[in-house]
Amino acid sequence: MHRLSQLHVPTLRNDPADAEAPSHRLLVRGGYARQVGAGLFSFLPLGWRVHQKVVQIIREEMNAIGAQEMLAPVLAPAELWQQSGRYEIPEVFRLKDRHGRDFVLSMTHEETMTFHAREIRSYRELPQLWYHFQVKGRDEVRPRAGLLRVREFVMKDSYSFDRDEEGLDASYWKHAGAYRRIFERCGLRFYECEGDVGLMGGKVAHEYLAPCPAGENEIALCEKGDYAANVEAARSVPSAPNFPERLDAPREVETPEIRTIEEVAEFLSIDPRATAKAMPVVGPDGTLVLGLVRGDHRLHELKMAAVLGGDFRPAHPEEIQEAFAASGGSLGPVGVQLRVIADEALREGQFVSGANRDGFHLLGVEAGRDYQPEFIDIREAIDGDACIHCGGRLTVEPAIEIGNIFKLGTRYSEPLGAVYLDESGKEQSIVMGSYGIGPGRVLAAAIEQNHDGNKIVWPRSIAPYEVEVVALQAAGESILATAEEIVQKLSELGHETLLDDREARPGEKFADADLIGAPARITVGKKTLEDGAVDLSLLASGEQRRVTADDAPTVVAGLLA
RNA sequence: CGGGGCGUGGCGCAGCCUGGUAGCGCGCCUGCUUUGGGAGCAGGAAGUCCCCGGUUCGAAUCCGGGCGCCCCGACCA
Structure with missing residues (x-):
């Protein structure tokens, strides 16, 4: 016992x-x-x-x-x-x-x-x-x-x-x-x-990913349940921007002290999704490349690294100044003499981008007309994208990797x-x-998935014990004897049962029982035992029930079955 | 590796700025009273104040160096 x-x-x-x-x-x-x-x-x-x-x-x-x-x-x-x-x-x-x-x-x-x-x-x-x-x-x-x-x-x-x-x-x-x-x-x-x-x-x-807030992976999930992928590999359809009126040619506008996408969008009263974000990076061969993604998107580092053939880093301010004659918040693809890799989401439509002149942006920048990029998928999936299968809304949730399976081929057997x-x-x-x-x-x-403040609500299959019998006033012999009998019977019925026989106050016992998280709890105390009864509770459902001490083991066994 | 925070009885913390022989709550031990959601009274045990060096009559406190731990970022089977 x-x-x-x-x-x-x-x-x-x-x-x-x-x-x-x-x-x-x-x-x-x-x-x-x-x-x-x-x-x-x-x-x-x-x-x-x-x-x-x-x-x-x-x-x-x-x-x-x-x-x-x-x-x-x-x-x-x-x-x-x-x-x-x-x-x-x-x-x-x-x-x-x-x-x-x-x-x-x-x-x-x-x-x-x-x-x-x-x-x-x-x-x-x-x-x-x-x-x-x-x-x-x-x-x-x-x-x-x-x-x-x-x-x-x-x-x-x-x-x-x-x-x-x-x-x-x-x-x-x-x-x-x-x-x-x-x-x-x-x-x-x-x-x-x-x-x-x-x-x-x-x-x-x-990989097998379990969603939980403390997780360090991000998983893109379709609301309809037909798509789930690590954002590192996720494919998705970006939401459609609300474009402003089309322009025949880019128009320069003054944007004093405006640097971030949020500021640009607010200042010009346009949808952030109708902006383009320029990210100058230095590739593995040391050359400067301009990555371009939509304002609300994030550059996907793995995808970008795959394009560039290796690790890259953000360009230093001096390198940016030299190549663009402008600084970080005012960069764009128009007129630059660099390799420009634009995300697929920028293929259609006119976007606001930096003018490569501090304090100015360009309205109505159109790929193909105003600059000649290579279009490649280099963005991360984000909340609000659409599922590639059904068009349903995708959400991005943190998750922890709990398992994985790999086809290795002859990666190890050969060497x-x-x-x-x-x-x-x-x-x-x-x-x-x-x-x-x-x-x-x-x-x-x-x-992570089954807790509630100070309680662990274990899935029954992995709980440390299936049942905890809490003997209140454990010094009282009849109470302890009753509790022991219940534990004994439950064990005979094949249920792993823990007896709290400590001489501790009820509050402490209940608090610890919450932490131990046995799916079923039987409380044996003076109050109910006078009537020959004990209290049952099921942790997951919160269900409470009072039964006779004699019936308790079979009732609990029935509930756990 | 960058940024931030922390290191003081078992746990959580105060004290440090303004140096003066270490304190609070909980826990622990003994006794009595209590007992359906972390009790009350009385008594008691327990700390190299992370480490090393320096300043000083005197260092938890000031200075230098190191180590450890947490969080964010970077990175990532």
Whole structure:
């Protein structure tokens, strides 16, 4: 019997000073987790119970698609990472042993799993699907928001090994199905989005994003529910501007001390969407390029970098002055001798832009007529855009990435030499996929999505306990005895139940019960026990009910069924 | 890496400007009284004031350097 009086559940009356995200605050206050250093957390017993529940759900669904659980070490010889070419990634923790040999604290396990895949000899042994739950280390630039971005965390990572693309495709979509079931079972609101392949290398990727205010990704969602994408990859139709009257040629107007789009729009009484924003940048080859997006849009850095063939930076004021003979707030595309990359949204219509003369703007600037740009999609999707499928309104919400799936192809098998012999005896590289889930993020996202002030409302599937029995006046023997009986019966009925048998005041017990967040609560106290009754409450619905102490276990079991 | 904030019993904070032997609330321990949403009284334990150096008769307080943590930005499996 789990008695709160004997468990290490250090709840706090106050919010910790260093926590802002709700999940961080509540995990610390509720005695689930403690911070050991920046981005380093211990799961205390209560938190580990939740973590293990998430892990078990993942395990069941992975096994259901035929994956085999194993365990690879956290440390890896640097050599493996040098072979794959990932040794130089800045996020990699590197270390040496006493002999001076170099090691890596694995941030994922592609290298190590591919190392094992080298023992595969024949097409007859394929496909294979391996996974483990293992600690990952990442030297993050900036850990933040409690468990949402940490430097060390447990990940379920699985790796598929197939003969060819077709096999990979099958393994990939098996994972997608398993992932949907996992996150549904964990009670999360989530979206499966096309993702960026990033540092992992590879071709196709989906990421699973759970909307929550503390998230660090942004997700574009269609109100009709038929489109969801990371803004990094989102496609959308911009809203239509209200254009002013058409002009036969650009007209210069004086705009003293007017720099920002908001100021321009207000000063000229025009729709901000009918303005163009000039963003001079310096590309990877050192040349100055003018990016041009609509006034209400934002330049998409990844898209722009793709166009320019590498990282770029905003031009310095001196560079701007030299190229435009004007300063930052007064720039435009007309008459400049630079490569001009204009967003697709500027193709049709006449826009207000800077005049390349401080204090002046141009009305009625028209692409094709007044300047000759390259049209490329270089903007971010924003709130109010329209869905490319149905035209429905898109909103942009913050979200946290809780899992992802990647088609790696031969990104790792080739450099590491994981090959098999096909039917004709020919050597082929194994075709791989990798698939990750962070149980800690799942747990944190569940809180982010299901909390209420000082309460955690756990989805039933991952709550640390299903039922908490609160024994008020625990010193009273009959009360405690009744509570223990109820706990005993609930356990026999197969429900994990926590007994609060501490000698504490009722207020404290209720407050802690709110933090522990068991879906069902039974309060045993003098007031009702005189009538042989106890109070039941369900956290999610707020439903309250008074039943006899004898009936309580079966009634609760019925409600939980 | 840039900007901002913070570091004082377990937790939350005051004290610092204007140097003088460390304080409040909560928690903790003991006793009594209490007990349906964080009790009352009495007694008690507990602090290298982040670290190092300097100034000074004297430093939590002033000066220099360092470290740590949080937030924003940059960056990002």
